[in-house]
Amino acid sequence: MHGFSNKRFELSNSGIIGKMACLNQEYIDHIVCQNSKMSEDASKKYDVGKEKFVFVPQSSKSNFEINKKPDLLTIIFGAGARVAKGADVMHSLCNRLKQTDWKFQVKWCGDAGLFVNDLNSDSRFQFLGNLSREEYLSELSKAHCIVIPTKLDTGPMLLVEAMANRVAPLCNYLRESAIPDLVDDGVNGILVENNNVAGYLNHIHEFIKYPNKCEEIGNKAFAYFQNNLTDKHQVQHYEKMFVIKKVNIESVPFSNKNIVYFHLKKTSHLPIWSLKRIMLKLRYTLEKPLYK
Numbered sequence: 439m440h441g442f443s444n445k446r447f448e449l450s451n452s453g454i455i456g457k458m459a460c461l462n463q464e465y466i467d468h469i470v471c472q473n474s475k476m477s478e479d480a481s482k483k484y485d486v487g488k489e490k491f492v493f494v495p496q497s498s499k500s501n502f503e504i505n506k507k508p509d510l511l512t513i514i515f516g517a518g519a520r521v522a523k524g525a526d527v528m529h530s531l532c533n534r535l536k537q538t539d540w541k542f543q544v545k546w547c548g549d550a551g552l553f554v555n556d557l558n559s560d561s562r563f564q565f566l567g568n569l570s571r572e573e574y575l576s577e578l579s580k581a582h583c584i585v586i587p588t589k590l591d592t593g594p595m596l597l598v599e600a601m602a603n604r605v606a607p608l609c610n611y612l613r614e615s616a617i618p619d620l621v622d623d624g625v626n627g628i629l630v631e632n633n634n635v636a637g638y639l640n641h642i643h644e645f646i647k648y649p650n651k652c653e654e655i656g657n658k659a660f661a662y663f664q665n666n667l668t669d670k671h672q673v674q675h676y677e678k679m680f681v682i683k684k685v686n687i688e689s690v691p692f693s694n695k696n697i698v699y700f701h702l703k704k705t706s707h708l709p710i711w712s713l714k715r716i717m718l719k720l721r722y723t724l725e726k727p728l729y730k
Contacts, residue, residue: 518548
């Protein structure tokens with residue numbers, strides 16, 4: 439279950455798939471969620487027993503050479519121009535940073551769109567554009583801290599990747615994400631009041647004044663990753679779910695007759711804001727369980 443909303447209607451692809459899983463709970467042993475809040479909310483909304491839900495955090499690998507410059511705080515932002523991921527908050531933060539004489543470097547990854555216009559005159563801001571995954575992870579491994587002011591997320595993967603590369607995370611305290619599950623505030627990361635630019639600015643200033651604190655948080659983030667978030671740990675989460683048992687319910691093969699498959703097939707090729715796509719999503723949102 440990658441997406442979930444407490445609202446009555448859920449129009450995202452991942453949200454509809456999660457809804458179908460909940461409505462067909464008697465045929466399902468486990469519903470895997472990317473954060474604990476999703477488990478709680480979905481259990482209440484669909485009246486599904488809490489024992490059905492299993493929180494399995496995302497995983498990443500740490501195979502990159504870590505080469506951080508000790509004399510210059512390097513800050514990375516990896517969400518391009520997406521406002522849902524906090525690009526507007528990052529832009530406001532950069533404008534506040536621009537007014538200081540602090541020594542730092544901001545690396546903005548992804549197409550920054552119009553957010554670049556009032557910042558590109560300052561050499562402390564680098565706009566790297568769209569990068570391949572390998573290129574992004576290489577840049578991430580060189581950073582001291584990452585800003586994650588996301589407003590809409592279940593993970594985010596950026597957080598796990600940062601921890602895997604000893605990067606101190608500065609994150610929105612987004613309760614509907616895995617951020618509060620993974621970050622112990624002040625220990626292996628920093629939780630900032632949602633969209634609080636002044637809060638981000640203060641923590642960055644503290645990292646510049648006391649680089650050892652940023653390094654310590656980065657090291658503890660890496661230790662948390664090693665102890666909880668490697669691919670080995672994710673396999674262990676899933677191994678606990680695989681219990682062979684006898685059931686009386688007849689299994690039904692997944693085919694193009696199933697609602698979820700049909701929904702994805704019909705909507706995937708349509709423009710995101712087309713009337714036909716919206717009407718199809720409305721239709722499938724109202725569907726009943728698959729096999730009743």
